[in-house]
Amino acid sequence: MDKPVTTTTPQTDRADHLLIADLVAPGSRVLDVGCGDGALLQLLADRRNVDARGIELSRERVNACVARGLSVIQGDADRDLLNYPDQAFDYAVLSLTIQATRQPQTVLKHLLRIGRKAIVSFPNFGHWRIRSQLLLTGRMPMTENLPETWYASPNAHLCTIRDFADLAELVNAQVETAVALNSYGRQLPIKRSIALQNLFGEKAVFLLRDRSR
Amino acid sequence: MSTAPGEKLINPASASLSEVHRPSSQVVHFAEDAPLRLDCDQLLSPFSVAYQTYGKLNADRSNAILLCHALTGDQHAASANPVTGKPGWWVSLVGPGRPVDTNRFFVICPNIIGGCMGSTGPASINPRTGEPYGLDFPVITIGDMVNAQVRLIDHLGIDQLFAVVGGSMGGMQVLEWAASHSKRVHCAIPIATAAYHSSQNIAFHEVGRQAVMADPDWCRGAYYAEGKVPRNGLSVARMAAHITYLSEEALHKKFGRTLQDRARVTFSFNADFQVESYLRHQGSTFVDRFDANSYLYITRAMDYFDLAAEHGGVLANAFKGTQTRFCVVSFTSDWLYPTRESRLIVHALNAVAANVSFVEIESDKGHDAFLLEEPEFFATIRGFINAAAAKRGIATA
Numbered sequence: 137m138d139k140p141v142t143t144t145t146p147q148t149d150r151a152d153h154l155l156i157a158d159l160v161a162p163g164s165r166v167l168d169v170g171c172g173d174g175a176l177l178q179l180l181a182d183r184r185n186v187d188a189r190g191i192e193l194s195r196e197r198v199n200a201c202v203a204r205g206l207s208v209i210q211g212d213a214d215r216d217l218l219n220y221p222d223q224a225f226d227y228a229v230l231s232l233t234i235q236a237t238r239q240p241q242t243v244l245k246h247l248l249r250i251g252r253k254a255i256v257s258f259p260n261f262g263h264w265r266i267r268s269q270l271l272l273t274g275r276m277p278m279t280e281n282l283p284e285t286w287y288a289s290p291n292a293h294l295c296t297i298r299d300f301a302d303l304a305e306l307v308n309a310q311v312e313t314a315v316a317l318n319s320y321g322r323q324l325p326i327k328r329s330i331a332l333q334n335l336f337g338e339k340a341v342f343l344l345r346d347r348s349r
Numbered sequence: 350m351s352t353a354p355g356e357k358l359i360n361p362a363s364a365s366l367s368e369v370h371r372p373s374s375q376v377v378h379f380a381e382d383a384p385l386r387l388d389c390d391q392l393l394s395p396f397s398v399a400y401q402t403y404g405k406l407n408a409d410r411s412n413a414i415l416l417c418h419a420l421t422g423d424q425h426a427a428s429a430n431p432v433t434g435k436p437g438w439w440v441s442l443v444g445p446g447r448p449v450d451t452n453r454f455f456v457i458c459p460n461i462i463g464g465c466m467g468s469t470g471p472a473s474i475n476p477r478t479g480e481p482y483g484l485d486f487p488v489i490t491i492g493d494m495v496n497a498q499v500r501l502i503d504h505l506g507i508d509q510l511f512a513v514v515g516g517s518m519g520g521m522q523v524l525e526w527a528a529s530h531s532k533r534v535h536c537a538i539p540i541a542t543a544a545y546h547s548s549q550n551i552a553f554h555e556v557g558r559q560a561v562m563a564d565p566d567w568c569r570g571a572y573y574a575e576g577k578v579p580r581n582g583l584s585v586a587r588m589a590a591h592i593t594y595l596s597e598e599a600l601h602k603k604f605g606r607t608l609q610d611r612a613r614v615t616f617s618f619n620a621d622f623q624v625e626s627y628l629r630h631q632g633s634t635f636v637d638r639f640d641a642n643s644y645l646y647i648t649r650a651m652d653y654f655d656l657a658a659e660h661g662g663v664l665a666n667a668f669k670g671t672q673t674r675f676c677v678v679s680f681t682s683d684w685l686y687p688t689r690e691s692r693l694i695v696h697a698l699n700a701v702a703a704n705v706s707f708v709e710i711e712s713d714k715g716h717d718a719f720l721l722e723e724p725e726f727f728a729t730i731r732g733f734i735n736a737a738a739a740k741r742g743i744a745t746a
Contacts, residue, residue, distance in 0.1 A: 165702075187704075195709055202676065202706045203728040205736020209677075209695055209707035216696070224702035 151321030152257045153179050155341050156229060159255055159313060160184050164226035167191070167250060169213045169243075170233030174201035177208070189225075191216060214238045217246035229255045232339070234300075235291045245307050248346040253312070257341040260316065262296030262334040281338060297326065297334040304344055313343040366573075366640065370474070372399040372460070372467025373431040374424050377504050385462070385497055388490040395476065398501045399467025400424050400459035403443065404451035406507070412743050413507045414449060415498065416458040417515030417522035420590075420647050421639055423466040426458040427451065432466075432638045441722040448731035452746035453738070454511065459501050461494040461522075463647050465640035468497070472573065472640045482642075484570035489646060491518070491654045495525045502533070509533050511741060512734065516540035516719035517686065518647070521654050524694070527675070528656055528667040536737045538730065540678040541719040543690035544664050544697070545655040550685060553593055554648040557586030561641050570642050583641040584632030591631045596682040596715035600624060657697075664697035671698075675705040676733040678726065680718040706733055 153176045160166060162184045168177050171190030174197075180186040190208035192198045201208035209216075213230070214237050228251030230243065235258055237243045247254035259281045260266075269277035276286040284290075295303070297316060304311055314326040316337025326333045326340065333340075376399040379385070384394030401424040406413060416426050416439065427443040429436060443449040443456055460468040463486070471486035478485070502510065513526045513534050520542025527537040546554075561567055564582025568575050592600075604624040608614065611621065620626040660666035675698055679691035688709050698705040710726045712718040718726070738745075 189704065195711065199708045199710070199725050199729050202708050203732030205732050205739070207674070207704050207706050209699075209705055210709050211692075211695070211707070216699070219696040219699040221700060221702060 150175070150179075151317050151323075152231065152339050152341055155315060155317065155323065156180075156231065156255055156257065157183055159341070159343050160186060160227055162186070165189075165224075166227045166229060167220070167225045168229045168231060169217065169247065170230060170236070171197075171201065171206075171208055172231075173197055174204060174206045174208060176229070176231055177201070177206050178204070181206075213243050217243065217250065220246075220250045222249050223252050225251045227251045227253050227255055231255075231257050232259060234258050235294045238292060240293045240295075241303060241307060244303065244309070248307065248309055248344060252345065252349075254309070254344045255341065256300070256344065257339055258295065258300060260297050260334065260337045260340050261294040262298060263338050264335045265319075267335075279338075297337055297340045298330060300340065300342065301330065304342065308347045309344040310347045311342055311344055314340065316340045366465070366472060368399075368432060368466045369470070369472045369640065372424075374399050374401045374460075374467060376400070376467050377501055379500060383500075385493065385500065387487050387493045389487050391487040393462070393469065393487060393489075393493075396462060396469040396497065397467065397473075398459050398462065398469075398497050400457055400501060401426065401428060402458075403427050403456040404454050406455040406505075407744070410507050411509070411511060411741060412453065412738075413455045413457060413502075413505075413510050414512045414514060415502070415510050415526075416443065416449075416456060417494075417498075417513065417519035417526075418458065418461065419515070419517035419519050420651065421587075421635065421644075422519065423464065424458045424460040424468075425466075427456065430638070433634075438720060442727065442730065446746075448727045448734065449514065450734075450746055453743065457501070457505065459498055461647070462497040463489045463494065463643060463650060465643040470640065471570070471642035471646055481571075481573040483573065484642070486642070486646060488649055488653075490650050491521045491525050492529065492659075494650065495522050495529065498522070498526075499530060499533075509535055511738065511743065512536040512538060514538040514540070514730075515542075517542055517716065518651050520686075521651065521656075524656055524667075525654075527671065527673050528660070531668070531671045531673050534673045535741060536674045536676065536734070538676045538678070538733070539691075539694065541680055541683050541686050541691075541716055542694075543686050544657060544667075544694050546652050547690070551652045553590065553685075554652055556589050558645050558648060560585040560589070561645060564641075567641060570645075572641070578636065579641045580633075580636045583636050583639070583644060584629075586644060587635040587639075588628040588632040591628060593685045594715055594717045596684065596713055598682060598713045599715050602713070603627075664693065665700035668698055668701045668703055671701060671703050673703070674737050675703060676729070677705060677707040678719070678729065679707075679709045680712045680714070680716070680723075680726075681709060682713050683716045683718065685716040 177188040191211040198210040228247040266277040316324040316333040384392035426439040460466040475482040520539035523539040561582040564579035566577040567579035609626040657664040679688040
C-alpha cells in the first residue's frame with residue numbers, strides 16, 4: 137500500500153533545518169509532517185526544547201524514529217491531517233514534502249489550520265541550474281536535490297518560489313518570513329527581489345499564518 | 350500442603366485447576382467488605398488477584414510497568430508457567446536487559462479476573478454455595494478486569510504506573526487504563542489490538558463458545574462437580590481460534606500441504622496433513638492448561654469491548670485531555686486486529702493532540718507476531734520506553 141518513500145531529498149544538507157529551528161520559538165509544540173528520519177525533530181527537541189511530533193509515510197523511517205525515542209506516527213499527509221484539531225500545534229512544518237503530496241493545496245490548508253503558524257520548505261524548481269538543464273538538454277532536470285528520474289520520482293507537484301507564493305496567496309496565508317537558500321546553504325531573504333531569489337535559491341522556507349485568524 | 354477451603358470439592362480433571370485455588374504466584378485477597386462493582390451492576394466479593402512481579406520498585410515508586418495479558422495468557426509473563434513448565438509468554442520482551450528491562454523497571458503482571466490461574470473466575474469457589482461459580486459467575490468486561498488491576502496497584506502503593514503494556518486483549522486493557530485512569534498511566538503501549546471488537550471477531554468467538562457448550566461434558570458449566578472437562582469442545586474452540594492468530598502465509602510456509610508421517614493420504618479422517626496434526630496438538634495442550642468456562646467469560650468480555658460506545662460514540666472523547674504518551678503497534682499480517690484498527694486509535698489520539706507514536710511492523714506471523722521476537726518491534730518498544738523513562742527521570746539500570 138504505502139511506498140517506502142516520502143522525503144525526496146537527501147537530508148544531509150541541514151541548512152534548511154537550521155533555518156526552521158531559528159524560526160521556531162523555544163518550548164513550543166511542533167508537528168513535522170513528512171519527518172523522514174527525524175533529523176529535524178531531533179534538532180528541534182535538542183536545541184529549542186520543542187515538544188516535537190512527526191508523521192512519516194515510510195514504515196522503516198517511522199520505526200527508526202520511534203526507536204530513537206521520537207514521537208512519530210506512520211501516516212500520510214494527504215490522508216491523516218484532517219484528524220488533527222484546529223491549532224493543536226504552535227507550528228505545523230512541512231519540510232521538503234509538499235512536492236510529493238497529491239493535494240498540495242489541501243495539505244497547506246490543513247497546516248494553516250492545525251498550526252498557529254505553518255512552515256513550509258521545498259526545492260525550488262525555478263533555480264537557474266534546473267532551468268538551464270531543461271533548456272539545454274530538453275530533459276527533466278536531475279539535481280542533488282532532485283536525484284530521481286521523472287518516472288521514479290515521488291515528486292508529483294514541483295513548484296518555483298513564485299508558484300508557492302501564489303498558492304500562499306490563494307489559500308489566504310500571510311507570509312511572515314520567506315527565505316531562499318542557495319547551493320551553499322546561504323540565506324537569501326525573499327523581499328522585493330523574488331525574481332532573483334527564484335533564480336538562485338535551491339530551496340525556500342516560508343513561515344505562514346492564516347490571515348483569517 | 351494444607352487444603353484450601355473448598356478444595357475437597359475439586360476434582361482435578363484439569364491440571365490447571367490447582368492454580369485456580371492455590372496459585373504458585375503472589376496473590377492479593379480483597380475481603381467481603383471491599384467488593385468489586387462490576388459493569389453488570391453486580392458486586393464481586395470476596396475476590397482475589399494473582400500476580401507476578403519482576404524487578405524492584407524504586408524509592409519514589411515511579412518505575413512500575415503493568416503487563417496486561419491476552420485471552421489465554423496469565424501472570425507468568427517472564428517466568429516458567431507452573432502448569433506447562435514452559436517459559437513465560439513474553440520472556441523475549443521482558444527480562445534483564447530486554448526491551449522491558451527488569452533491571453530497571455518493576456514489572457507487574459496480574460492474572461485477569463475471570464481467568465483460571467488464581468484470580469477470581471468461574472472455576473473459583475462461590476462463597477455463597479461453597480462450590481465453583483460455573484455459570485453463576487457474573488459476566489465481566491474489560492473495564493472490570495482493569496478495575497481489579499487498579500485495586501492491585503493501590504494495594505502495591507503505586508500512584509502512577511510508568512507504563513501499561515499489552516497485546517491483543519491486553520491492548521484493550523491498556524486502552525481502558527488510558528481512558529479511565531489516564532492520570533495513573535504515564536505511557537500506554539497497546540499492541541496488535543483495537544478499541545472495539547469487530548463483528549468478525551465476535552463471530553469467531555461465538556464459534557468457539559458454541560463448540561464448548563455443545564460438548565456434553567460441559568454440563569451447562571457445572572462440569573467441575575461432575576469430574577468432567579469439555580475437552581473436545583474447548584479443543585475445537587482453540588483450533589478455530591488458533592487459525593485466526595496466524596496468517597495464510599505463515600501457515601503455508603510452516604506446513605504447505607505436507608503430510609504428517611505418511612507418504613500418501615489415507616482416505617480417512619485421520620490427521621493426514623501436518624497442519625491438522627498441529628492444530629489438534631494446539632487444541633489438546635490448551636485444554637490441559639485452561640478452564641473452559643474462563644474461555645467463555647473472557648471471550649465475552651472481549652466481545653463487549655467498545656471504548657467509543659462508552660464515550661458517547663466518539664473514540665476521541667475517551668482520551669480527551671490525556672497527558673499519557675502512547676505507542677501504538679500493529680503488524681502487517683495481523684488480520685484479527687488489522688492495522689486499520691490501530692490507525693483508528695491513532696486518529697482518535699491525534700484528534701485530542703495526544704503524544705502518540707505509531708508503528709506498523711512488517712511481519713508474516715499474523716496476530717501472534719506480538720508474542721514473537723520481531724527485531725523491529727523490539728527496537729521500537731525499547732526506544733519508546735527508554736526515551737520516556739529518560740524524560741520521567743527513571744535511573745538507567
